[in-house]
Amino acid sequence: MNKTIYIFVAISLxxxxxxxxxxxxxxxxxxxxxxxxxxxxxxKAILPTTNNGGTVTVDNFLKNSEVSPDTHNKGMxxxxxxxxxxxxGNGASPLYVVTYDAxxxxxxxxxxxxxxxxxxxxxxxxxxxLLKLDNTxxxxxxxxxxxxxxxxxxxxxxxxxxxxxxxxxxxxx
Numbered sequence: 001m002n003k004t005i006y007i008f009v010a011i012s013l014x015x016x017x018x019x020x021x022x023x024x025x026x027x028x029x030x031x032x033x034x035x036x037x038x039x040x041x042x043x044k045a046i047l048p049t050t051n052n053g054g055t056v057t058v059d060n061f062l063k064n065s066e067v068s069p070d071t072h073n074k075g076m077x078x079x080x081x082x083x084x085x086x087x088x089g090n091g092a093s094p095l096y097v098v099t100y101d102a103x104x105x106x107x108x109x110x111x112x113x114x115x116x117x118x119x120x121x122x123x124x125x126x127x128x129x130l131l132k133l134d135n136t137x138x139x140x141x142x143x144x145x146x147x148x149x150x151x152x153x154x155x156x157x158x159x160x161x162x163x164x165x166x167x168x169x170x171x172x173x
Contacts, residue, residue: 061079062100076100083112093112095111097109105142111151120145138164145161152172
């Protein structure tokens with residue numbers, strides 16, 4: 001019986017090696033496209049898009065008084081809300097938080113309150129107004145729209161995208 005186990009393990013290892021070698025041969029000539037980072041002037045920000053290496057130019061929103069640097073992560077910014085409880089007259093948490101990586105031009109939109117569709121709409125409206133972009137341009141940004149597990153475990157783990165984008169998934173209520 002021990003001999004059978006050794007033979008099975010040896011054959012399994014050989015098979016895994018063959019699969020790995022085949023994958024390597026098929027993929028060794030391919031290159032990974034890394035998005036071009038964002039660039040800034042005093043007045044403009046040039047953001048990378050997902051449209052074949054394209055860019056979109058907006059006013060330099062990092063100079064907006066609603067945008068604050070993340071004191072724990074260099075080059076990261078909070079656009080509007082932060083994860084800390086805000087004082088909205090009732091001490092409630094914000095509906096959403098948008099973080100931004102200034103080096104890569106990547107936006108991370110996190111929905112924090114239910115109903116999630118209302119939080120999504122508020123975040124979309126905020127970004128549209130801050131960046132002064134139409135829906136098509138917003139869809140082309142490098143971003144993720146998600147829900148953390150502590151807000152809704154069943155809704156977490158997905159990139160929903162903006163509700164008006166062709167690749168979006170409807171957020172649960």
